[in-house]
Amino acid sequence: MTDRPRFAFTLHHTDGKARLGEIAMQRGVIRTPAFMPVGTAGTVKAMKPADVRVTGADIILGNTYHLMLRPGAERVARLGGLHAFSGWERPILTDSGGYQVMSLSALTKRSEDGVAFKSHLDGSAHMISPERSIEIQRLLGSDIVMAFDELVPTTSTRDVQEAAMARSMRWAERSRKAFDGGIDHAARAAIFGIQQGALDPDLRGRSAEALKGIGFDGYAVGGLAVGEGQEAMFACLDYAPGMLDEAKPRYLMGVGKPDDIVGAVERGIDMFDCVLPTRSGRNGQAFTWDGPVNIRNAKWAEDLSPIDPDSPIAGWSRAYLHHLVKSNEMLGAMLLTEHNLWFYQQLMASLREAIGAGRLTLWADAFRARYKGQANAPA
Structure with missing residues (x-):
């Protein structure tokens, strides 16, 4: 730990709706816009x-x-917390568990208390309430804690969406109280609220007002990237981030593809996470400035060029990566994952540079023209 503040967001520059800033926390500084690699099970x-x-x-x-x-959260706590347990000493954001409970559990029962569910691992019964979610995140030693919320599909009826949004706001208040009750943890961590309301501007606005009334260190736009498509997501992001406190960071959960991230940054989002770069790496897909490359494709079998000459895996040819992936060698997944995470961080660094220089629109248009051109044929 250092003498840095518990949580401080500084906005350095804006370019249209896009924002360049940084979050200072005791475990380190987070440059925004930021992409957070997903370490689902502590890795x-x-x-x-x-x-x-x-x-x-x-x-x-x-x-x-x-x-x-x-x-188990209690075991992780006994072993020194998630940072010491995993060997990552910089900030960690933990999600609330709500999305996984509702997407992975075959049987759930929702009530005002929380969500009762059966484990997808062994069928054992569990219950997550706002208070239990915050307790788990505290036991893990999270630096940024997410409020517990209820997610429903954007295809749900408006009545269902409204009820879930309203319940999420009640749970947000309970989450905030539970977080504040863990005095030692709250003194060094932060908590974000999650805006809900599907694709409905009225519901999104009511959610934002409720969250601001409770007060959080940052705000997430939740309930997107769940199958609604990029056009609908961007239409929501045209207004949803602006409803939130402009002095606090804005986090778009579960996004996403490189062009999704660029479009969301243009609309005022500061933070992102997604399994895509790591999952794609394990499945033979590499992200490049010229679009995604399926390294399994036979056309790469004798291509001696690297995925990207600046990539940390530039020493290995596309032909060798093709061989590794086709042979199911774990090194292929390791190298492609490393490349993809590097590419995503290069993307974020380029976005930050473009915002700081006041040329984001030009940069983003050039990025999209190249990325969507799929200019990745062998030389």
Whole structure:
């Protein structure tokens, strides 16, 4: 720990709606816009923590649901907390567990108290309430805690969406109280509220007002990137971030593809997380400035060029990566994951540079023209 503040967001520059800033916390500074690699079960898959840092990541995400089931939050606490347990000493944001409870559990029962569910691992019964979610995150030693919320599909009826939003706001208040009750943890950590309301401007506005009334260190735009498509997501982001406190960071949960991130930054989002770069790496897909490359494709079998000459894996050819992936060698997943995380951090660094120079629109238009051109054929 250092003498840095518990949590301080500084906005350095704006370019349209886009924002360049930084978050100072006791475990380190987070440059925004920021992408957080996902460390679901206490690890960013196929990567050592020091190597994640070398890619440029300032913060990673941990998953409350998975860690509460295995190895257990109480066990992690006994072993020194998630930072010491995993070997990552910089900030960690933990999600609330709500999304996984509702997407992975075959049987759930929702009530005002919380969500009762059966583990997807062994069928054992569990209950997560706002208070239990915050307790788990405190036991893990999270630096940024997420309020517990209720997520429903954007295809739900408006009545269902309204009821879930209203309940999420009641749970947000309970989450805030539970967080404040953990005095030692609250003195060094932060808590974010989550805006809900699907694709409805009225519901989003009511959610934002309720969250600001409670007061949080930052605010997430939740309930997007769940199948509604980029056009609908961007239409929501045209107004939703502006409803939140402009002096606090704004986090778009679960996003996403590189062009999703660029469009969301243009609309005022500061923080992102997604499993895509790591999951794609394990499945033979590499992200490049010229679009995604499926390294399994036979056309790469004798291509001696690197994925990117600046990539940390530039010493290995596309032909060799093709061989590794086709042979199911774990080194292929490791190298492609490292490359993808590096690419995402290069993307964020380029966005920050463009915002600071006041040329984001030009940069973003050029990025999209190149990225969507799919100019990744062998030389």
